[in-house]
Amino acid sequence: MITRFAMTNAWNYRRATNDDIVELASWRGAGSLALRPHFHDESQIVLVLSGSRAFRIDGATVTVPAGHAALIPAGMLHTPMATPGAETVCLNAYVPASRACSSLRIINVGDRWRSIDEISPKHIGEIANDTLSREPSRPAGCIDRAKLGTALTESVEPIGEIAASFGRSREGFSRMVRRELGVAPHTFRLLARLNLARQLLRAGEPIAAVAADAGFSDQSHLTRLFRHTFGTTPGVYWRD
Template sequence: MTSVLRFAMTNAWTYRRADRDDIVELASWRGAGSLGLRPHFHDEHQLVLVLSGSRSFRIDGETITVPAGHAALIPAGMLHAPMPTPDEETVCLNAYVPASRACSSLRVVSFRARWQRVDEISPERILEIAGDILSRAPSPSTGRTGRSKLGAALTESLAPIGAVAASLGRSREGFSRMVRRELGVAPHAFRLLARLNLARQLQRAGEPIAAVAADAGFSDQSHLTRLFRRTFGTTPGVYWRD
């Protein structure tokens, strides 16, 4: 029997678990327009399904718009900034799926369905759309692989930025320029975004917010909450509340 998704539809992002291993989490939005948020990335592929209105993202200096009736897949690790959209009603479902299949570029496709509500969309249909987009995606380029290694160098070490730069045979200034060019943000900003993604993982695992803040390297819970809201459009307390 095909299952459906249940959401409380409010003028804010509402996150829910999918209770499946092949969908990490789901988020729904229904309201006037949609939020503009800070540039960020995810550790998972993000599938954006727009039922009405539109969503727009700033990616690599370009504005990408996803109109109603279309889906976009934003690859794991791709820096993107959701942009505010006009005040027409927007209904959107985000599905975050494991990055088990490599993808290096954003793609927008029509999903050829006339859903009115996100709870009409089954997990099976979400995975079918994601799989279809991923099957059309080109293999990751050498440049994308290099960017992944650069990101790993920044996040897998707690050493100061200067020390990471030195380990790669670069000056701090030269390393910072390379990171900005390849990853789109300064080294410190990239590390901060990685810590925010870690905070999401820890919350999904059931850690209390205060423990999440400490374990993810934030000075306190209010520091995490402020940055989390600016980046993901909701607070940690609302994000993973059952």
């Protein structure tokens, strides 16, 4: 079974003991939080037991009602939207990108579970496999979003030089990145640094060191952006 969560009106993160799951996060509260646009290095399975979740993805609103699971692929920009009203109970499972499909998927999982504590790693694996079985073929000539993301995060070169490697002007490259990744190149790099901070915190690195290693000006700078993006502070995340 999954480690028992203390359910509060906040995102509650836990490390996973299963090799196929990187991390778990639970929410129980009136509606759910609105957060800044972001992406993850892992694929995110959003499993809603009651209430609903809503996201802004590729210019459209995607709603995940109770009894459904959404698979948000690694690297996909998404904006969690506030869903005021009825109590929402949700489990996020972050799994390696190779364990799930590379396109957005929403599937009906029914009402098999009454609480998050009844959901096992095996259940999460079944959901990931279900999304993989529905993976569509990639259209010919489609720009590889992963290649763009890799170029922006693994290179320390200025944006203009990266643009030239794609055969684009700086302005043309910025338009392409906005179209394919949803944000400007510099914003994408900032979100990648936040994901790096998350990895370092999971590894147990002190918060001040994480802020420096991930390229933030200081701990308070990291804390402010981390809270608005992931719904918790680095201190709370690190302790969990």
